[in-house]
Amino acid sequence: MRTLLKMTWMEIKLFLREPIGAFFALVFPLMLLFIFGSIYGNEPNPYFGGRGSMDVTTPGYIAMIIGTTGCLSSPITLSLYRERGILRRYRVTPLNPLAVIGAQVVVNLAITALGIGLLTVAAHFVYNVAMPEAPVAFVLAFLLSSFSVLSLGFVLASLLPTARTTQIVGMALFYPMLFLGGGGMPRQMLPASMQRVSEFLPLTHVNILISGLWAGEGWSLVSVLVLVVMLVVGLTISARMFRWE
Amino acid sequence: MQPVIEINNLTKTYGDTCAVDDVSLAVYPGEIFGIVGPNGAGKTTTVELAIGLRKPDAGSIRVLGLDPQQDAFALGERIGVQLQQAALPDRMRVWEALDLFASFYRRSVAWQPLLDQWGLGDKRKATFASLSGGQQQRLFIALALVNDPELVVLDELTTGLDPHARRNTWNLVRAIRDQGKTVVLVTHFMDEAEKLCDRVAIFDQGRVVALDAPGQLIKSLNQGSRVRFTAPSGLDMSWLQEAPGVSRVDLEKGDVVVHGNGALMAQVAAALAQRQLMPPDLRSEQANLEDVFLAVTGRQMEENHAYAA
Numbered sequence: 001m002r003t004l005l006k007m008t009w010m011e012i013k014l015f016l017r018e019p020i021g022a023f024f025a026l027v028f029p030l031m032l033l034f035i036f037g038s039i040y041g042n043e044p045n046p047y048f049g050g051r052g053s054m055d056v057t058t059p060g061y062i063a064m065i066i067g068t069t070g071c072l073s074s075p076i077t078l079s080l081y082r083e084r085g086i087l088r089r090y091r092v093t094p095l096n097p098l099a100v101i102g103a104q105v106v107v108n109l110a111i112t113a114l115g116i117g118l119l120t121v122a123a124h125f126v127y128n129v130a131m132p133e134a135p136v137a138f139v140l141a142f143l144l145s146s147f148s149v150l151s152l153g154f155v156l157a158s159l160l161p162t163a164r165t166t167q168i169v170g171m172a173l174f175y176p177m178l179f180l181g182g183g184g185m186p187r188q189m190l191p192a193s194m195q196r197v198s199e200f201l202p203l204t205h206v207n208i209l210i211s212g213l214w215a216g217e218g219w220s221l222v223s224v225l226v227l228v229v230m231l232v233v234g235l236t237i238s239a240r241m242f243r244w245e
Numbered sequence: 246m247q248p249v250i251e252i253n254n255l256t257k258t259y260g261d262t263c264a265v266d267d268v269s270l271a272v273y274p275g276e277i278f279g280i281v282g283p284n285g286a287g288k289t290t291t292v293e294l295a296i297g298l299r300k301p302d303a304g305s306i307r308v309l310g311l312d313p314q315q316d317a318f319a320l321g322e323r324i325g326v327q328l329q330q331a332a333l334p335d336r337m338r339v340w341e342a343l344d345l346f347a348s349f350y351r352r353s354v355a356w357q358p359l360l361d362q363w364g365l366g367d368k369r370k371a372t373f374a375s376l377s378g379g380q381q382q383r384l385f386i387a388l389a390l391v392n393d394p395e396l397v398v399l400d401e402l403t404t405g406l407d408p409h410a411r412r413n414t415w416n417l418v419r420a421i422r423d424q425g426k427t428v429v430l431v432t433h434f435m436d437e438a439e440k441l442c443d444r445v446a447i448f449d450q451g452r453v454v455a456l457d458a459p460g461q462l463i464k465s466l467n468q469g470s471r472v473r474f475t476a477p478s479g480l481d482m483s484w485l486q487e488a489p490g491v492s493r494v495d496l497e498k499g500d501v502v503v504h505g506n507g508a509l510m511a512q513v514a515a516a517l518a519q520r521q522l523m524p525p526d527l528r529s530e531q532a533n534l535e536d537v538f539l540a541v542t543g544r545q546m547e548e549n550h551a552y553a554a
Contacts, residue, residue, distance in 0.1 A: 006348045010341060017336040081334070089331040089385075092296055093349040093392075094321035 003095060007103040015107055021073045025115040028068075029061045030122055032183075042127040048188065051215075054127040058119065059211040060182035065115040066142070067177055067203045070149030072170045074108045075156040080163040087244045097244065105150065112146050133216030141213050145206040148227040151234025152202060158241040177203035182211075202230055247310070249274050249396050249427045250295055255304035257290055264290040266451035268304070277418065277428040279442030279459075281435060281534065283546055286448035288431045289329055292398055295429075296326055309395060322350055325389035327382075329400040329431075335374035339365055339384060342373065343391055350392035359387045363417065378405045383414075390421070397421055400431040415441050435534040435546065439463075447538060454541045459534055466540055468532040469506040472513045474524035476501045488516040502530075 016022050033054070042052030081087050081100070090100060123129035132138040153170070160166045178184060180198035187195060187207070198204045205223035212220045250272040257265040265287045272278040280288045293299045295306055297313030297320060306313055311320045333342050343356035360366050363383040368376065376384065382405065389397055399418065403411040418441060422428050432438055438445045439459045447455040447462075455462055469492070476482065482501050485494045490512045491505040503513050510529045517523065535546050 003348050006345055010337070010345055013341075014334050014336050084332040085328070085330045086332050086334060088298070089328060089333070089388075090349075091298065092321065092324075092326040092328065093346065094318045094351075095349045096318075 004099045004102055004106075007099050008106045011103045011107040012110060015073070015077075015111055021069075021077075022111075024068045025065055025073065025111050026118060029065050029115055029119045032061055032064075033058070033119060033123055034126070037123075037127050042129065048186065052127070052129075053186070054123060054129050055215075056186045056188070056211070057182070058123045058129050059214050060184075060186070060207050061119055062116050062142075062210050063145070063181055063203050063207040064178055064183035065112055065119065066145050066149050066206055067174050067181075067183070069108050069112045069115070070146060070153045071156070071174045071177075072153070072167070073111075074104050074150060075153035075166050075170055076163055078104060078154070078157040079160065079166040082157075082243065082245060083161075083163050085245070091244055101154075105147075108150055109143070109146055113142070116142065130214075132214045134213050137213045137219070138210070141209045141219075144224070144227050144231070145209060148231040148234070149202060149206065151231050151238065154238035154242070155234050158238040158243070174203075177201045180204065182207040202226065246273055248272060248307075249309060250278075250429065251305075251307045252291070252295065253305045255291065255294060255306060256302050257287075257294060257299065258302055263451050265294065265301075268448075268451070268453050270446050270453060270456060272427060272429060274427050275422065275425060276443040277422050277430055277441055279438040279445035280429065280431045280448060281438040281442075281445050282433065282448035282454075282538070284433055287451040288433075288448050289400055291448070292400060292429065292431055296320070296324060296398060322352070322392065323394055324396045324398065325392060325394035326398045327385045327389045327400060327402065329404075331385060333373040333384075335372060337373050338370055339373070339376070340369045342384065342388060346388045347391050352393060353391050354393045356387070356391055359390055363387045364413075379407070379410050382406065386417075394426065396427045396429065398429045398431075402430060402432065403434065403437060411437070433546075435538065439534045445534070447534070447541065449538070449542050455537060462534065462537045463532050466532050466536055468536060469504060470509050471530040471532075472503045472505075472509055472527065473497075473500050473530055474527040475499060477522060477524065480522075485513065485516060488512055 036057060037054050040053035042054040044050050044052055048056045087100065091097065120131065124131055156166050156170055160169055180190065180194060181187070181201050181203035183203070187198060187204070190198065205226045208220050209223040209227070212218060248271040252271070253269050255265055255268040256263070268287070268291055280291060282288055290299065294301050295308055295313060297317045300314060308320055309323055313320055339360065343360065347353035347356055360369060363386060365380060365383055365387065368380060373381065373384070382402070386399065386402070389399070402418070403414050406414060415437070418428060418430065430438070430442060442459060444456070444458050445462070446453045476496060476499055483494060485491055485501070485503055490507045490509050491503055493504040495502045495504070503509065505512070514527060538546055
C-alpha cells in the first residue's frame with residue numbers, strides 16, 4: 001500500500017512535469033470553453049430546447065478530457081514504459097506489477113477529475129452554466145466513463161508494439177470520437193446520418209450519459225450498457241494480451 | 246559451501262536459435278563471478294533466466310536456494326540487478342528514483358551514502374534524462390544496491406564509460422564484494438573479466454567453453470611469453486627465429502610478435518641490439534583471456550563480433 005501511494009504520487013509528479021499531457025487535460029478544455037464561449041455565448045436558445053450553447057457543449061468537453069487522458073495519456077505512458085525498459089527494471093524488484101497499473105489508473109482519475117473540476121467551475125462562473133443537477137450520479141458517471149475509456153486505452157497499450165503506434169492509433173480513435181461525439185460542436189448540429197455513426201463511438205455515450213445527468217434527465221441506460229460492456233471487454237483483452245516487455 | 250547460484254543443464258531456444266545450450270555452472274558466496282564472451286554468446290540470456298526474467302526450456306536453476314520462476318518476489322527482495330537495457334522515466338529525479346525503489350523492499354539501506362559513493366551526490370535533483378550515460382549507469386548500480394542485496398548482478402557495467410571511469414567502477418565493484426556480497430558480472434571485455442573476476446565462465450554460442458579463475462585459465466594455456474615491437478619498415482625480421490629461446494616470429498598488423506620461453510625479453514633485446522636495432526616500443530606481453538578464448542574456440546574475439554553482428 002505504501003508502495004502504491006509512493007508510485008502514485010511519483011506518477012502524478014511526472015504527469016505534471018510533462019507539459020503536453022497536462023496541457024491537454026487541464027488547459028486545452030478551458031481554451032475551447034473560452035473560444036467557443038466567446039463565439040456563441042450562452043444565451044438560452046430554442047434550438048437547444050431553451051438551453052445555451054455552453055450548457056450543451058460543456059459535457060462534450062468533459063467527454064473530451066476523459067478521452068484524452070484515457071485513450072491517449074495513459075496508454076502512451078504505459079507503452080513508453082514498456083518500450084524503454086522501465087517496466088523491465090521494475091520487474092526485477094519485488095514490486096507487484098499491478099502497482100504500476102494501479103498507479104496509472106489513480107493518476108488518470110485524479111488528473112481527469114482535476115480537469116473536469118476546473119472546466120465545470122470556469123463554465124459556471126464565466127458562462128453561467130448550471131452545476132450538475134445530480135452531483136453524486138455525475139461522479140459515478142465520471143468513474144464509469146473513465147474506467148471504460150481507460151480499458152480501451154489499455155487495449156491499445158497491450159496490442160500495439162511501440163509508444164509511437166499507440167499514440168497514432170490513439171489519436172485516430174480519439175479525434176473522430178471528439179468531433180462526432182459532441183466535443184467539437186453539439187451533436188444536435190450533426191446531420192442525422194452522422195448522428196447515427198456517432199452512436200457507435202464510446203465517447204458519444206460518455207457525452208450522452210454526462211449530459212443527461214447534468215441536465216437532471218437521469219441515466220441513459222443504453223449508454224451505461226455500452227460503457228459497461230466496453231469496460232468488461234477491454235479489461236479481458238488487456239489482461240490476456242498485456243506484455244511487460 | 247552452498248552455491249549462491251546453481252544452474253544445471255540449462256537450455257533456452259528462440260525459434261531455430263539455441264541461445265543457451267546445456268549450460269551448467271555454480272557461483273559461490275563472496276566471489277566476483279564473470280560471465281564473459283562475445284556478443285550473442287548467451288551471457289545475458291543466462292543471467293535473465295537466473296533472475297527470473299525469462300523461463301527456461303529445460304534445466305534447473307536455484308538462486309539463493311529459490312526457484313526464480315516460483316519464488317520471484319522472495320528472490321527480488323534479496324538480489325540487486327543492473328540490466329543492460331533499462332531506463333527510468335525521463336523526468337524522474339535521482340533522489341526520487343532511489344526513494345521509490347527503496348519503498349519496493351521490506352529492507353532497504355539509507356540511499357544518500359550510496360549516491361555519494363557512486364559519485365552522484367551533487368546530482369540528487371537532476372532528472373534521469375539530464376544524466377550522462379555513465380551517470381545513468383551509476384544510478385542503476387546504486388538502485389541495485391538499495392535493498393542491501395546478497396547477490397548483485399551487473400550486466401555490461403562499463404560499456405560506454407571512459408577508461409578512468411571504468412577503473413573507478415572496478416574498484417567500487419571490488420568494494421561490493423568486500424562487503425560480503427556475491428557479484429555476477431556479465432561483460433564482453435576480456436580485460437575487465439581478467440582484472441576483476443575471481444572466476445569466469447567463458448561463453449561461446451550458448452555454451453560454457455571454459456570455467457575457472459582467469460589466472461588458472463591463462464596458466465593452463467602454457468603459452469610462454471611474447472615480445473612485441475613495431476616492425477622496422479623494409480627489414481626482414483625472420484632471422485629472429487634463430488635467437489635463443491625464440492619459438493616463432495609472426496607479423497601482426499605491422500607489429501613483429503616474437504613467441505618463446507624463458508627470459509625472452511632479454512634475449513630478443515640482445516639479438517636486436519647486435520644488429521643495431523633498438524625499437525622504442527619493445528614490450529613484453531603476457532597471455533590473456535583473449536588467448537584463452539582463441540585456444541578453446543579457434544577464433545579471435547573480434548572475428549566473433551563481426552559474426553554476431
